[in-house]
């Protein structure tokens with residue numbers, strides 16, 4: 463981590479305030495930044511590489527309406543074989559570089575029948591079913607407490623701001639609970655019935671560890687899921703990764719517009 467910070471700190475220009483993590487097929491926002499400085503993950507010492515198709519694997523520092531932003535286009539997932547500390551490496555590194563708020567995006571399967579394919583959903587809470595946690599092991603008291611509270615993990619003020627911005631742009635932003643699973647196999651229809659019964663509206667394979675690590679450090683978070691497909695067993699069709707990427711591509715411009723307007727308005 464120290465090596466990554468030593469590498470990036472002198473090269474990134476102004477300190478970033480907001481970190482943005484872009485999920486599968488959602489990378490376009492990185493091209494929006496003014497004065498962009500781009501670092502392929504492979505260039506930064508210790509930065510985990512993303513092998514998932516649809517993940518660009520680059521870090522972009524720049525500005526939106528005068529606000530310093532750091533974008534991770536592509537993330538490391540547990541299912542790629544990365545240990546949890548590598549999955550949250552980027553979040554921890556950006557925190558050390560000054561980021562005080564995170565906006566996560568991801569592709570998710572829709573469990574709640576009121577969502578349509580391509581819907582953008584504000585995550586209101588999560589259920590961690592990944593069987594692990596980034597805070598396992600000795601606690602670094604300089605970062606945060608041993609037993610951090612997760613009551614408002616997805617910041618209520620940020621969510622209200624996002625809804626207001628969405629309304630201004632004509633983008634409906636329903637809220638939902640995200641169940642984070644290990645993957646990489648998609649769920650079975652029985653698993654989706656179980657997830658619905660325990661209160662999940664969305665299912666995906668990322669985000670929960672990153673949010674836990676960020677909240678441990680007291681960093682405010684919000685997350686937007688793109689419902690790239692209805693979850694297993696809901697529609698009489700199979701789920702495939704191409705569909706996930708295609709839907710991501712279809713809503714890309716809406717998501718970019720939303721992020722571009724929202725990020726300067728987050729009060730941090």
Ligand code: HPA
Nearest residue numbers: 569570571665666667693
């Ligand atoms: N399940 C899990 N993760 C996903 C899905 C899904 O249906 N779609 C996109 N990411």
